[in-house]
Amino acid sequence: MGTVTAAQAATAPAPAPAPAPASPSTARVLNDRLALRLLRDEGPLTAAQLKEMTGLSRPSVADLVERLAQAGLVEVVGEAGARRRGPNARLYGIVARRAHLAALDVRTDSATAVVTDLLGRPLARAALPVDAADEAVDALEALARQAGADPLHTVVVGAPGLGAPADGRLRSTAGLPAWHRDLVAALRRRLPAAVSVENETNLAALAEQRVGAARDAGSFVLLWLGAGVGAAVVLDGRLRRGASGGAGEIGFLPVPGTGSLPSAAGCEGGFHALAGRAAVAGLAAAHGFTGPVAEAVAGAAGDAFLDALAERLALGAAAVAAVLDPGCVVLGGELGHAGGPALADRVARRLAALSPVPTEVRATALGDAAVLAGARLAAAESAQAALFG
Incomplete structure (x- = not known):
């Protein structure tokens, strides 16, 4: 081993200090957060179950429950069994009425709102008026x-549209009416609530990840098939928005068969x-079906139509697979739901012929409802983070 000079010793980095042990107050905060997360994810639990799941002592769990109850976050919601009585049988749950939330699904020509409790459980639902932002806020307040x-x-x-990561403002890429941006501004101006806006496809992906077709997929891409097309990218369990929020704007992807190229102003020549x-x-x-398009996708137009549609969808899926290698593509939205496994299987076969990257193709489990479901999940997570610390 070479000799270390005085100069080298003076400039060498100092060894990293050993991490300081958590203070009692820090430990209490961490334990409280763990307990709240367990109560949120697992439902009501007894003190004995909290002891087992957290690894804390019985007195520590008792103190924890008392702290959370005094803070108005936890309450007794029942007992564990008919034969069990007394303190050990009490079931503790999150005080769901501690805060109320709203999830909105805003389309180009419609808007739907759901009001929920702190756990995201729906309490009321209604369509909101479009074209008049203040009237929509009035209706939400009434709901x-x-x-x-x-x-x-x-x-x-x-x-x-795009929700910019830096400030959450909505930027249109689909010719949205001005009232969309006016609605978000009116919500922020008139409500005491924390208001955030997210791309609809990203919210749908969140729902598919938590309660839908991608529950077991660490990485996947949701291909949204509705009035327009979009994609949401989830890699290693995390939604990836990109530097400007534009990740997944697959409608602008240049593909063969369109006769032109897309531009920054429109995706008419893209996917x-x-x-x-x-x-x-x-x-x-062209395949002889003139009814509602969702019915055609559901199979009313026959196998030849689904084969032709799968050929088209495989082009977008192949580009996704080549660049991201997500391992799984979920066909979402109204048309993905209508096509179901029959369309997903056809896309998978065509994709396997186009790309050497192994990629599973699944049908959505939620369809159009995924946007509202994702908005409810996002609202609950945001509110819980604010209240639970």
Whole structure:
């Protein structure tokens, strides 16, 4: 071993200090957060179950439960069994009425709101008026009062377009009416709630990840098939938005078969021109079907139509597989739900012929409902983080 000079010793990095042991107050905070997470994810639990799951002593669990009860976060919600009585049988649960939330699914021509409790459980639902932002806020406030949920603590809005990561503002890439941006501004101006906006496809992916078709997939891409097309990218369990929030704008992907190229101003020559609802309706008509496009995708137009649609969808899926290698593509939205496993299987076979990257293709478990489900999940997570610390 060489000799270390005085100069080298002076400039050498000092050894990293050993981590200081957590203070009692820090340990209490960490234990409280763990208990709240368990109560949220596992449902009501007894003190004995909390002791087993947290590894804490019985007195520590008793102190923890008392602290959370005094903070208005936890309460007794029942008993563990008919034959068990007394303190050891008490079931503790999160005080779901501690805060009330709202989830909005805003489309180009419609808006739907759901008011929930702190755990995201729906209390009331209604369509909101479109084209007038203040009237939509009036309707949301009335819905909250009807549900006994006034004031609202957190509101999450799912909408087409890009939610910029830096400030959460909505930028349109799909020719959205001005009232979309006016609605978010009106919500922030008039409500005491924390209001955030997220791309609809990202919220749908969150729902598919937590309660839908991708529950067992660490990485996947949701291919949204509705009036427009989009994608949400989840890698290693995390949603990836990109530097500007534009990750997944697959409607702008140049693909063969469109006759032109997309531009920064529109995706008419991109993948949207093959897989958007209007394009799929045209494909269905070419195969002799003139009814609602979702019915055609569901199989009313026959196998030849589904084969042709799968050819188109495989082009977008192949690009996703080549760049991201997610291992799984979920066909979501109205048309993905209508096509179901029959369409997913066809896309998988065609994709296997186009790409050397192994990629499973699944049908959505939630369809159009995924946007509201994802907004509810996001609102609950945001509110819980704010209240639980």
